Amino acid sequence: MPNSALAQVSNAALVSAIMLYGFAMLAYACDFLYNRRQTEVAAPVRPARATVNSGVLVGAGAGPDLADHNFGADPADPSELADLSGLTDGHGSGGSGSAGVSSAGRAGAGLAGAGLAGAGASGQPRWPAGPWLRTAFVLTCLGLVVHMGAIVTRGLAEDRVPWGNMYEFISAITCAAVLFLTLAAVKFRAYYMGLFVLLPVVIALAVDVVFIYTPAGAVAPALNSYWIAIHVTGMIIAIGMYIFGAVVTVLYLMASRHERRVAAGQESAVAGIMAQLPSSTKLDQLAYRAILFAFPAWTFAVIAGAIWADHAWGRYWGWDPKETWSFITWVVYAAFLHARATAGWRGRRAAYIQLLGFACLMFNLVGVNLWITGLHSYAGLPH
Amino acid sequence: MTADVADVAQAAAASPEKPRFGPVAWLRWGWRQLTSMRTALVLLFLLALASIPGSVLPQEGIDPAAVTQYYTAHPALAPIVARLSGFDVFGSPWFAAIYLLLFTSLAGCVLPRAFRLAKSSRQPPPKAPRHFHRLPQATSFAAARPAEETLESAAGLLRRRRFRLRTGDGWISAEKGYLHEVGNLLFHIALLGLLGSVALGGLFGYKANKLLVAGNSFANTPTALDVFHPGRLVTATDLQPFSITMTNFSASYITTGTQRGEPSSFNAELRYTAQYGGPARKYDLQVNHPLNVDGVQVFLIGHGYAPVFKVTDGAGQVVFNQPVPFIPVDTTGLTSDGVIKVPDASPQELGFSGQFLPTAYETITGTVASAFPAAELPRVILVGYAGNLGLNSGQPQSIYSLDTAQMHQIDVAPKLLAPGQSMVLPHGLGKLTFTGYRQWASLAITYDPGQMPALISALAALGGLIMSFLVRRRRIFVRAGSDGGGTIVELAGLTRSDAAGGFEAEFAELAVEFERELSGPAGPDLARGDDPPAPTAPQAGSADEVALAQSKGE
Numbered sequence: 001m002p003n004s005a006l007a008q009v010s011n012a013a014l015v016s017a018i019m020l021y022g023f024a025m026l027a028y029a030c031d032f033l034y035n036r037r038q039t040e041v042a043a044p045v046r047p048a049r050a051t052v053n054s055g056v057l058v059g060a061g062a063g064p065d066l067a068d069h070n071f072g073a074d075p076a077d078p079s080e081l082a083d084l085s086g087l088t089d090g091h092g093s094g095g096s097g098s099a100g101v102s103s104a105g106r107a108g109a110g111l112a113g114a115g116l117a118g119a120g121a122s123g124q125p126r127w128p129a130g131p132w133l134r135t136a137f138v139l140t141c142l143g144l145v146v147h148m149g150a151i152v153t154r155g156l157a158e159d160r161v162p163w164g165n166m167y168e169f170i171s172a173i174t175c176a177a178v179l180f181l182t183l184a185a186v187k188f189r190a191y192y193m194g195l196f197v198l199l200p201v202v203i204a205l206a207v208d209v210v211f212i213y214t215p216a217g218a219v220a221p222a223l224n225s226y227w228i229a230i231h232v233t234g235m236i237i238a239i240g241m242y243i244f245g246a247v248v249t250v251l252y253l254m255a256s257r258h259e260r261r262v263a264a265g266q267e268s269a270v271a272g273i274m275a276q277l278p279s280s281t282k283l284d285q286l287a288y289r290a291i292l293f294a295f296p297a298w299t300f301a302v303i304a305g306a307i308w309a310d311h312a313w314g315r316y317w318g319w320d321p322k323e324t325w326s327f328i329t330w331v332v333y334a335a336f337l338h339a340r341a342t343a344g345w346r347g348r349r350a351a352y353i354q355l356l357g358f359a360c361l362m363f364n365l366v367g368v369n370l371w372i373t374g375l376h377s378y379a380g381l382p383h
Numbered sequence: 384m385t386a387d388v389a390d391v392a393q394a395a396a397a398s399p400e401k402p403r404f405g406p407v408a409w410l411r412w413g414w415r416q417l418t419s420m421r422t423a424l425v426l427l428f429l430l431a432l433a434s435i436p437g438s439v440l441p442q443e444g445i446d447p448a449a450v451t452q453y454y455t456a457h458p459a460l461a462p463i464v465a466r467l468s469g470f471d472v473f474g475s476p477w478f479a480a481i482y483l484l485l486f487t488s489l490a491g492c493v494l495p496r497a498f499r500l501a502k503s504s505r506q507p508p509p510k511a512p513r514h515f516h517r518l519p520q521a522t523s524f525a526a527a528r529p530a531e532e533t534l535e536s537a538a539g540l541l542r543r544r545r546f547r548l549r550t551g552d553g554w555i556s557a558e559k560g561y562l563h564e565v566g567n568l569l570f571h572i573a574l575l576g577l578l579g580s581v582a583l584g585g586l587f588g589y590k591a592n593k594l595l596v597a598g599n600s601f602a603n604t605p606t607a608l609d610v611f612h613p614g615r616l617v618t619a620t621d622l623q624p625f626s627i628t629m630t631n632f633s634a635s636y637i638t639t640g641t642q643r644g645e646p647s648s649f650n651a652e653l654r655y656t657a658q659y660g661g662p663a664r665k666y667d668l669q670v671n672h673p674l675n676v677d678g679v680q681v682f683l684i685g686h687g688y689a690p691v692f693k694v695t696d697g698a699g700q701v702v703f704n705q706p707v708p709f710i711p712v713d714t715t716g717l718t719s720d721g722v723i724k725v726p727d728a729s730p731q732e733l734g735f736s737g738q739f740l741p742t743a744y745e746t747i748t749g750t751v752a753s754a755f756p757a758a759e760l761p762r763v764i765l766v767g768y769a770g771n772l773g774l775n776s777g778q779p780q781s782i783y784s785l786d787t788a789q790m791h792q793i794d795v796a797p798k799l800l801a802p803g804q805s806m807v808l809p810h811g812l813g814k815l816t817f818t819g820y821r822q823w824a825s826l827a828i829t830y831d832p833g834q835m836p837a838l839i840s841a842l843a844a845l846g847g848l849i850m851s852f853l854v855r856r857r858r859i860f861v862r863a864g865s866d867g868g869g870t871i872v873e874l875a876g877l878t879r880s881d882a883a884g885g886f887e888a889e890f891a892e893l894a895v896e897f898e899r900e901l902s903g904p905a906g907p908d909l910a911r912g913d914d915p916p917a918p919t920a921p922q923a924g925s926a927d928e929v930a931l932a933q934s935k936g937e
Binding site: 215217218220221222224225227292295296299300303306307310311312313314315316317318319320321324325327328331332334335338339341342345360368372 | 420421423424427428430431434435437438439442444445472473581590637640641642645646647648649669670671672673680681682684827828829831834837838841842844845848849852
């Protein structure tokens with residue numbers, strides 16, 4: 001029987017996590033508003049064509065003249081995407097020109113390679129710059145720790161893996177999304193993602209707590225298997241990363257639109273925010289990396305689910321609505337990966353395919369749980 | 384399946400030259416179209432789109448009852464949906480057409496690539512390009528020793544990093560990372576394997592269902608099974624000859640809290656023999672804990688109650704005395720519906736339809752319902768019929784429904800029976816006694832020889848996927864030439880499959896190592912001297928210099 005004291009601790013922790021995320025969002029927003037220094041902070045980095053002696057390469061990001069060649073020679077080669085070092089590149093000043101050339105130029109102006117490549121002794125600080133950003137990041141990390149605490153106490157209260165119904169599942173996938181946010185922030189210096197990832201996370205968690213809350217309790221016998229730890233954990237990791245990738249892709253679409261408008265000499269409504277974000281090329285690369293991680297994780301989770309289904313229901317694949325939609329999701333994300341490798345489908349078109357895949361994923365999570373009954377009806381919601 | 388852009392381009396280029404297409408050219412064109420990435424993308428989308436109706440419409444293979452329900456709810460639409468295979472989407476010809484085309488496209492793309500990879504793995508890497516500065520990664524520095532010696536050391540360095548080498552006059556071309564393509568091919572070929580495994584299961588496997596009342600037995604033969612779906616090439620003699628007796632079935636439920644009434648565990652105690660006359664073994668069959676006998680898996684997929692009835696007819700004969708499985712119609716109280724057919728009764732055949740209530744209570748409106756799934760206060764409510772059951776009409780009948788077309792309702796009392804109670808039928812038709820109840824379990828029996836191949840294929844696909852994402856195929860080129868007094872070493876890198884990124888870092892590391900190993904005491908100075916401080920277009924400057932150095936060297 002559930003331990004109600006621990007369950008209450010879990011509930012309180014989740015609400016605290018939401019508040020911390022909210023404050024973090026506020027700080028991220030303040031950072032966008034007040035911290036103009038960021039671009040300048042990034043300025044003193046080495047020029048792209050640092051000497052070989054210093055360990056950074058000549059020609060890594062390439063100048064504008066070579067940029068075209070890079071694109072022409074092998075469009076699949078992301079080397080022109082010099083790095084993903086976020087705020088450090090001079091997007092705001094890098095400015096105009098066609099998307100390809102300007103992005104390469106920007107990559108050249110910024111610290112090419114070092115952040116992403118982690119090229120040995122480049123000595124670049126990976127920690128957030130500026131008091132607002134630092135505050136925001138610390139709040140995010142605190143929120144994440146409290147959020148994890150909420151999940152762990154919930155699991156202890158129930159004496160089982162704490163992802164047995166929709167309430168717990170949403171808490172877990174948002175936690176995974178924030179975890180990946182913090183990892184990407186440090187690894188690729190993508191601190192700018194904070195506000196944009198936390199926004200859907202906070203909304204989802206608020207809906208989760210207010211409308212979907214399910215008291216702590218045991219799971220149905222069908223879920224009482226060690227496979228829940230394997231299959232559902234895999235799903236959580238994959239979905240957390242898919243969420244991150246989708247948010248980056250939305251930003252990419254905004255950035256690429258903004259760049260096209262600027263290139264065409266038109267007004268851009270989002271110029272203020274875009275000035276603080278990296279180029280569309282970098283966002284695209286970051287989103288792609290997210291999917292490169294999420295897709296195998298999803299594949300693994302689906303395979304684990306098939307093995308479990310075989311143990312529980314006597315068939316590894318039975319076209320249950322949930323299975324069908326995870327198949328559809330897999331196929332659409334596979335199409336995205338193939339589109340990225342195909343001339344003419346890269347860029348915005350591929351981004352739309354990725355968002356379509358995400359829509360399928362969300363439909364599987366929400367729509368199938370609420371409107372379609374099947375063997376996976378574990379949401380714990382009244383129909 | 385990476386883009387065969389070159390092929391498409393070739394086809395496009397070829398078309399104006401040959402305005403008239405012969406049949407062979409058409410075939411070739413068609414094959415190219417089919418195996419092109421664009422077609423594969425379209426087919427992938429079609430596959431996703433075609434799966435959607437399978438999740439929205441009820442499917443014959445998953446929930447036949449829902450299909451029947453759909454027929455009653457939409458009598459006009461249902462036949463049309465059925466004609467379009469809407470109730471069997473994943474077995475429909477159009478779904479098969481999409482995935483077969485997709486897999487043909489995949490095979491047509493992957494197999495030639497596999498041959499190409501096999502060929503290129505036996506050949507040395509291509510020659511080094513003439514102009515390194517055109518490559519995405521390039522650098523240069525001055526070396527201390529003469530060109531040949533420097534190249535030899537460079538070759539040693541690359542060999543130590545397990546590059547495959549090709550050397551020429553003053554240059555080295557090195558390649559590494561064939562596992563990228565291997566992983567990519569493995570992934571796609573494993574998908575073909577997965578399809579093959581599914582087909583194997585479809586041809587040689589079978590699925591069956593059996594509703595088994597506690598205390599009863601059955602043998603694994605087509606006639607003993609309630610539902611039997613054999614694969615295309617399965618005959619009755621292929622069935623594994625085991626038999627199963629369910630000695631007892633128990634279910635427990637949560638008794639307190641908000642989840643009250645939800646099941647907490649099921650257990651079916653079985654005795655089984657793998658073959659006729661073989662030793663009997665015991666097994667506790669539970670959810671997530673199937674029985675494996677002779678490669679066949681037996682699963683516990685459902686349960687319910689089978690009230691036991693005894694019917695004495697007008698002639699005083701006991702014409703019926705057996706448990707009757709009732710089918711649960713609600714999950715909270717496990718209220719179950721069922722029918723009793725007594726064709727042997729005289730003077731008239733008897734039929735009853737009724738409900739079993741595990742924990743009966745009277746609602747405020749005066750009806751009875753069940754409050755809890757366990758049999759705390761079991762009751763049955765029955766409606767009686769007399770007349771002709773229609774069993775001899777030749778029309779197949781479900782054992783769970785009563786055809787009352789040729790029957791009339793009879794007045795029975797009491798309508799609600801507790802275990803041990805009887806109802807007397809009017810007009811001297813006899814008597815029915817509710818003697819007690821047993822539980823039944825429904826078992827799914829599956830045999831799928833494609834299961835293990837499918838698992839292996841799926842894991843191979845996953846492994847291939849990860850391998851292709853992690854490994855990049857890359858080439859490193861080195862050129863050394865004398866420049867007046869010293870030796871200039873140029874280094875360039877190229878990758879085609881740097882999906883996960885990081886080639887830049889690898890190249891940077893390599894460049895640092897090369898310089899450390901190859902540059903002499905004068906090297907760094909010279910290198911710095913080569914660096915023109917031109918912040919406006921730095922790369923252009925250095926590229927020009929490289930080109931210049933090259934032309935000088937040659």
